Amino acid sequence: xxxxxxxxxxxxxxxxxxxxxxxxxxxxxxxxxxxxxxxxxxxxxxxxxxxxxxxxxxxxxxxxxxxxxxxxxxxxxxxxxxxxxxxxxxxxxxxxxxxxxxxxxxxxxxxxxxxxxxxxxxxxxxxxxxxxxxxxxxxxxxxxxxxxxxxxxxxxxxxxxxxxxxxxxxxxxxxxxxxxxxxxxxxxxxxxxxxxxxxxxxxxxxxxxxxxxxxxxxxxxxxxxxxxxxxxxxxxxxxxxxxxxxxxxxxxxxxxxxxxxxxxxxxxxxxxxxxxxxxxxxxxxxxxxxxxxxxxxxxxxxxxxxxxxxxxxxxxxxxxxxxxxxxxxxxxxxxxxxxxxxxxxxxxxxxxxxxxxxxxxxxxxxxxxxxxxxxxxxxxxxxxxxxxxxxxxxxxxxxxxxxxxxxxxxxxxxxxxxxxxxxxxxxxxxxxxxxxxxxxxxxxxxxxxxxxxxxxxxxxxxxxxxxxxxxxxxxxxxxxxxxxxxxxxxxxxxxxxxxxxxxxxxxxxxxxxxxxxxxxxxxxxxxxxxxxxxxxxxxxxxxxx
Amino acid sequence: xxxxxxxxxxxxxxxxxxxxxxxxxxxxxxxxxxxxxxxxxxxxxxxxxxxxxxxxxxxxxxxxxxxxxxxxxxxxxxxxxxxxxxxxxxxxxxxxxxxxxxxxxxxxxxxxxxxxxxx
Numbered sequence: 001x002x003x004x005x006x007x008x009x010x011x012x013x014x015x016x017x018x019x020x021x022x023x024x025x026x027x028x029x030x031x032x033x034x035x036x037x038x039x040x041x042x043x044x045x046x047x048x049x050x051x052x053x054x055x056x057x058x059x060x061x062x063x064x065x066x067x068x069x070x071x072x073x074x075x076x077x078x079x080x081x082x083x084x085x086x087x088x089x090x091x092x093x094x095x096x097x098x099x100x101x102x103x104x105x106x107x108x109x110x111x112x113x114x115x116x117x118x119x120x121x122x123x124x125x126x127x128x129x130x131x132x133x134x135x136x137x138x139x140x141x142x143x144x145x146x147x148x149x150x151x152x153x154x155x156x157x158x159x160x161x162x163x164x165x166x167x168x169x170x171x172x173x174x175x176x177x178x179x180x181x182x183x184x185x186x187x188x189x190x191x192x193x194x195x196x197x198x199x200x201x202x203x204x205x206x207x208x209x210x211x212x213x214x215x216x217x218x219x220x221x222x223x224x225x226x227x228x229x230x231x232x233x234x235x236x237x238x239x240x241x242x243x244x245x246x247x248x249x250x251x252x253x254x255x256x257x258x259x260x261x262x263x264x265x266x267x268x269x270x271x272x273x274x275x276x277x278x279x280x281x282x283x284x285x286x287x288x289x290x291x292x293x294x295x296x297x298x299x300x301x302x303x304x305x306x307x308x309x310x311x312x313x314x315x316x317x318x319x320x321x322x323x324x325x326x327x328x329x330x331x332x333x334x335x336x337x338x339x340x341x342x343x344x345x346x347x348x349x350x351x352x353x354x355x356x357x358x359x360x361x362x363x364x365x366x367x368x369x370x371x372x373x374x375x376x377x378x379x380x381x382x383x384x385x386x387x388x389x390x391x392x393x394x395x396x397x398x399x400x401x402x403x404x405x406x407x408x409x410x411x412x413x414x415x416x417x418x419x420x421x422x423x424x425x426x427x428x429x430x431x432x433x434x435x436x437x438x439x440x441x442x443x444x445x446x447x448x449x450x451x452x453x454x455x456x457x458x459x460x461x462x463x464x465x466x467x468x469x470x471x472x473x474x475x476x477x478x479x480x481x482x483x484x485x486x487x488x489x490x491x492x493x494x495x496x497x498x499x500x501x502x503x504x505x506x507x508x509x510x511x512x513x514x515x516x517x518x519x520x521x522x523x524x525x526x527x528x529x530x531x532x533x534x535x536x537x538x539x540x541x542x543x544x545x
Numbered sequence: 546x547x548x549x550x551x552x553x554x555x556x557x558x559x560x561x562x563x564x565x566x567x568x569x570x571x572x573x574x575x576x577x578x579x580x581x582x583x584x585x586x587x588x589x590x591x592x593x594x595x596x597x598x599x600x601x602x603x604x605x606x607x608x609x610x611x612x613x614x615x616x617x618x619x620x621x622x623x624x625x626x627x628x629x630x631x632x633x634x635x636x637x638x639x640x641x642x643x644x645x646x647x648x649x650x651x652x653x654x655x656x657x658x659x660x661x662x663x664x
Contacts, residue, residue: 035606044605048629080603
């Protein structure tokens with residue numbers, strides 16, 4: 001028992017067994033793709049189908065109503081497979097190529113095209129196809145891919161996707177290009193000759209005379225040279241595009257998937273990021289993180305792939321479909337939109353800034369203070385470093401070096417240290433909460449003040465622009481020595497001599513009515529120690545009055 | 546005729562034969578139609594008898610090309626055993642073209658005979 005289907009061939013209905021039907025369909029498709037580029041393809045197909053219908057009609061008798069695969073095979077045998085009438089069509093195709101390319105073709109050589117070679121393949125036939133294109137042994141191309149490991153790996157799959165497979169006989173011939181042999185030379189010569197005689201007939205005798213002129217010959221020679229230069233330039237750019245594109249692609253994939261440091265421009269850290277940890281600390285949820293990953297992959301990856309693709313197109317003549325470009329464009333738009341959405345979400349995470357203050361009142365019995373800071377490196381592993389701040393990470397905490405100290409004149413006679421912890425958040429409450437979660441260590445011990453150079457917060461709080469700002473209020477008459485360790489912490493301290501923060505280090509500064517003044521600085525006009533003593537004696541008297 | 550890797554000698558001979566056959570195929574089709582109109586199957590019968598073609602599929606693109614070149618025209622006729630058939634016939638241009646081909650052919654045959662004798 002066999003299942004049958006009903007088909008309509010040239011207006012006649014046939015019952016045909018399923019496998020026979022498949023066979024017939026395959027055969028017709030093959031012919032169709034063979035004649036695809038010929039003039040009058042539809043007409044040829046209709047004629048062939050009509051003949052097949054006629055042949056089938058002869059098979060149908062009152063005893064046998066169904067077409068089986070034997071019948072199909074027989075008909076295919078009568079009609080012949082496309083390979084069997086290749087020779088008739090080859091000439092026609094060549095003529096067409098000649099007409100369209102108008103003599104630009106190199107003489108005695110048919111145009112080569114890049115295909116994947118399914119006959120010689122190890123994986124996808126990419127290497128063997130490239131080898132066939134250049135007429136070399138595939139082993140060298142494979143060696144090239146193998147030697148460049150991951151680099152070659154990525155390139156291989158991109159090329160696999162882009163280069164079409166050589167499916168038909170004519171593809172395979174084009175893949176290798178015709179050999180230069182007597183037959184081909186003779187054939188091409190004949191074609192050229194008939195073409196030239198046609199041209200002569202069309203354009204009359206005058207054209208013939210013109211064509212022979214020396215000037216014409218000279219210009220066509222120049223044209224050929226320019227053509228050559230442009231072709232070479234195209235290939236150079238093609239190679240360049242492929243190399244650069246592949247580097248970028250590997251970099252992008254490494255950045256998004258790997259956990260290695262992605263950027264590390266200088267050792268003292270202009271900018272260096274450890275990827276996955278860092279992303280985890282920025283994004284609110286796992287989903288947001290993945291979405292950002294895909295978004296970046298599309299938005300950045302597609303232009304890179306386009307570059308690679310352009311390189312391949314410059315190097316090899318390959319057939320492409322406009323839908324590839326359209327598809328890439330659509331995906332790129334999607335990627336950009338995803339990045340935009342994440343960006344907006346992130347922005348809302350940081351809309352509000354809030355701070356919390358601690359005020360420490362320091363003993364007013366001491367006159368001379370000493371202030372210094374921790375110079376140890378951040379605990380944990382550094383994930384981001386730039387000129388101004390360092391962010392590091394251990395198992396459960398984030399450490400951020402965003403600490404600044406400024407010194408003001410106290411309005412009272414007591415010395416105060418005001419510690420302002422601030423942070424961003426999506427709401428005021430959220431921001432305040434983030435600020436409260438900052439832990440920052442400092443110590444005040446009699447005359448010495450010790451500051452930490454980093455703040456800490458637990459990982460769950462994420463990186464939300466946490467910072468600590470300190471204001472030291474120094475009463476008139478009291479002095480403070482700024483230790484060298486404050487180098488990164490001092491920020492825009494006003495003083496009477498307009499001395500830069502960095503130059504204020506390792507000096508003793510005293511607060512006078514005018515502002516901070518250096519006592520021991522050689523090149524600065526300051527008050528002497530004896531003058532200071534008189535000021536100290538004098539001031540309490542004023543207070544008492 | 547094509548060969549997959551390197552054409553060997555016998556393939557080359559086949560190729561030359563195919564080229565020769567191809568050259569006279571159009572001439573033969575026109576000659577067949579000289580005596581009156583015919584539909585593809587009839588033309589195929591005659592060509593097969595002369596061993597000029599092996600498979601029928603070869604004929605259809607040729608007919609289409611000749612028709613598009615204005616050498617042939619056709620009319621439809623109903624068939625008892627299948628779909629309607631195309632009956633091809635020579636146009637005026639076709640007839641003139643055929644005449645030219647006939648002289649060329651005669652010249653060629655003479656030339657071939659001459660060269661053979663000269664040997």
